[in-house]
Amino acid sequence: MKILVISDIHANLTAFKTVLEHAKKQWDYVWCLGDVVGYGPDPNECVDLLRSMPHLCLAGNHDWAALNRLDIRTFNPDARKAVQWTQETLRADVVAYLEALPTTFVIENYTLAHGSPREPVWEYILEPLVAGLNFSHFATDYCLVGHTHQPIIYEQIGEEEATAFPPKYDRPIKLNGHRQIINPGSVGQPRDANPKAAYAILDLENATFEHRRIPYDIEAVQERMRAHDMPERLIVRLEHGW
Numbered sequence: 001m002k003i004l005v006i007s008d009i010h011a012n013l014t015a016f017k018t019v020l021e022h023a024k025k026q027w028d029y030v031w032c033l034g035d036v037v038g039y040g041p042d043p044n045e046c047v048d049l050l051r052s053m054p055h056l057c058l059a060g061n062h063d064w065a066a067l068n069r070l071d072i073r074t075f076n077p078d079a080r081k082a083v084q085w086t087q088e089t090l091r092a093d094v095v096a097y098l099e100a101l102p103t104t105f106v107i108e109n110y111t112l113a114h115g116s117p118r119e120p121v122w123e124y125i126l127e128p129l130v131a132g133l134n135f136s137h138f139a140t141d142y143c144l145v146g147h148t149h150q151p152i153i154y155e156q157i158g159e160e161e162a163t164a165f166p167p168k169y170d171r172p173i174k175l176n177g178h179r180q181i182i183n184p185g186s187v188g189q190p191r192d193a194n195p196k197a198a199y200a201i202l203d204l205e206n207a208t209f210e211h212r213r214i215p216y217d218i219e220a221v222q223e224r225m226r227a228h229d230m231p232e233r234l235i236v237r238l239e240h241g242w
Ligand code: ZN
Pocket: 008, 010, 035, 060, 062, 147, 148, 149
């Protein structure tokens, strides 16, 4: 079985569709690591498309923000404005779908979380130090996370120590038995100075993980965001990948 691993679609239907076209029929099931909505102009459409496929999906902090489960006074003004727009735009059935999402999932040798196994909705794993402290918080060999919008692999090298590897794109990398925390990157709002949509293919039988990047029509998304009067900073960041 092959898994399409995606995260942080952030209501960007153009990027999401481009990823699906690029990945074609090379997968059997979708694992989505959260933040389907928030920031982008197509929250209902992205949830509809995700629900049309065999999949499991976790809750991200922006999904919770859209459900009013968070105090968004801590968000910056642009993010807050986007959350409010999303709240006003979501259909009732989409709200019900988001409300039912779990925060973690364990399947075979993989633990899934949006942020980290220690703090599934919140924690950003942005450095080996934080990754290292998370290895004692899951029991499987591998953990898949999103949230930072940066593709990366952390490998455990001591009880609470990890080292980081940048992704090698477009070739399956053998999962080598060393415990790892892997981030596929973000479909709809990459933040590693590369504006291309990120996703990954996990081959369960052969135990390989392949990071991929694909350009998409950023201007089409920006046009829809401007039509909805969304904050300019959120519109511009898509073309810069931050
Ligand atoms: Zn996100």
